[in-house]
Amino acid sequence: MADKCDLCLLGLIILSSLLTGTSGYDHVFISFGENVSLSCNNALSDCNSTTWIYSNSFSDSAEVDLITGGIKNKDSERHERLSLESDCSLNIKNVTEEDYGLYTCRQYVNGKQGPDADVSLHVLHVSVSSSSSSSSSSSSSQTEISPGHSVTLSCQLYTDTGFSCDYWVRYVGVELLWVNQAGVDLKTDSRYQILSSSDQYRCIILTLTTTLLNEDDNREWRCQLTHRDQLETSVRYTVKYSAQANTTTPDTDSYHSNTITKGHKTHNY
Numbered sequence: 001m002a003d004k005c006d007l008c009l010l011g012l013i014i015l016s017s018l019l020t021g022t023s024g025y026d027h028v029f030i031s032f033g034e035n036v037s038l039s040c041n042n043a044l045s046d047c048n049s050t051t052w053i054y055s056n057s058f059s060d061s062a063e064v065d066l067i068t069g070g071i072k073n074k075d076s077e078r079h080e081r082l083s084l085e086s087d088c089s090l091n092i093k094n095v096t097e098e099d100y101g102l103y104t105c106r107q108y109v110n111g112k113q114g115p116d117a118d119v120s121l122h123v124l125h126v127s128v129s130s131s132s133s134s135s136s137s138s139s140s141s142q143t144e145i146s147p148g149h150s151v152t153l154s155c156q157l158y159t160d161t162g163f164s165c166d167y168w169v170r171y172v173g174v175e176l177l178w179v180n181q182a183g184v185d186l187k188t189d190s191r192y193q194i195l196s197s198s199d200q201y202r203c204i205i206l207t208l209t210t211t212l213l214n215e216d217d218n219r220e221w222r223c224q225l226t227h228r229d230q231l232e233t234s235v236r237y238t239v240k241y242s243a244q245a246n247t248t249t250p251d252t253d254s255y256h257s258n259t260i261t262k263g264h265k266t267h268n269y
Contacts (some may be wrong), residue, residue, distance in 0.1 A: 025118050029232040032125040035093050040105035042117040049107050050088045056101035056160050097125045100158035105225040122159045124225050126235040152209045153251035155223035156202040173228035176206040179218045217241045
């Protein structure tokens with residue numbers, strides 16, 4: 001009886017898809033290091049018929065089955081960070097920039113495949129580099145931060161949707177901003193050089209470059225991702241000098257970074 005109900009529901013989903021011309025395409029924005037839950041909008045009565053598939057057009061590998069028949073695929077590189085909710089939503093812990101891409105929730109009932117429910121995950125990440133270091137990293141242990149040195153913070157939006165960056169900025173209304181502790185756009189302060197660019201993997205790259213001052217100790221800078229002027233997620237960096245900040249010895253505690261998020265939202269375009 002349950003199989004018959006699932007088949008009826010599957011038929012309704014297919015009919016709805018044919019009538020609307022879409023199986024649903026959701027977009028989720030999240031920051032590096034956060035946890036995220038991706039909804040399965042075509043879930044049936046249980047998750048035994050649910051398969052989650054990951055794909056990325058920039059990856060060397062083909063599609064990867066993360067969940068098959070409600071069971072986690074342990075061969076997946078990220079399987080330890082994945083879990084399935086009772087409503088068949090896919091949970092990802094400690095998101096990295098490598099997690100961006102397309103996640104497809106697919107239903108199978110008695111061998112018949114229903115329409116896909118796609119969720120595109122976009123990841124916001126910030127890296128830091130200093131004039132005293134040739135490397136670039138988001139880890140404080142690899143970058144010396146002290147007064148008089150130039151520091152560059154690179155805020156990057158990783159996205160893989162098939163849409164151009166111009167589409168995201170002009171038509172969807174996605175924007176990156178560097179702001180201070182009071183939320184004031186740092187473009188208004190001539191002390192900061194802020195440049196925008198993009199590349200194959202990162203749709204928007206917004207860099208902030210400045211020379212550190214003594215009074216910058218404990219100063220906070222934040223990269224915000226907004227969608228139509230509404231905050232989606234953000235990454236915060238706080239400068240922290242050690243007692244020996246003016247020496248040339250790298251200080252593993254000289255730069256402390258935290259990631260904060262305003263509860264990710266799901267959008268359909």
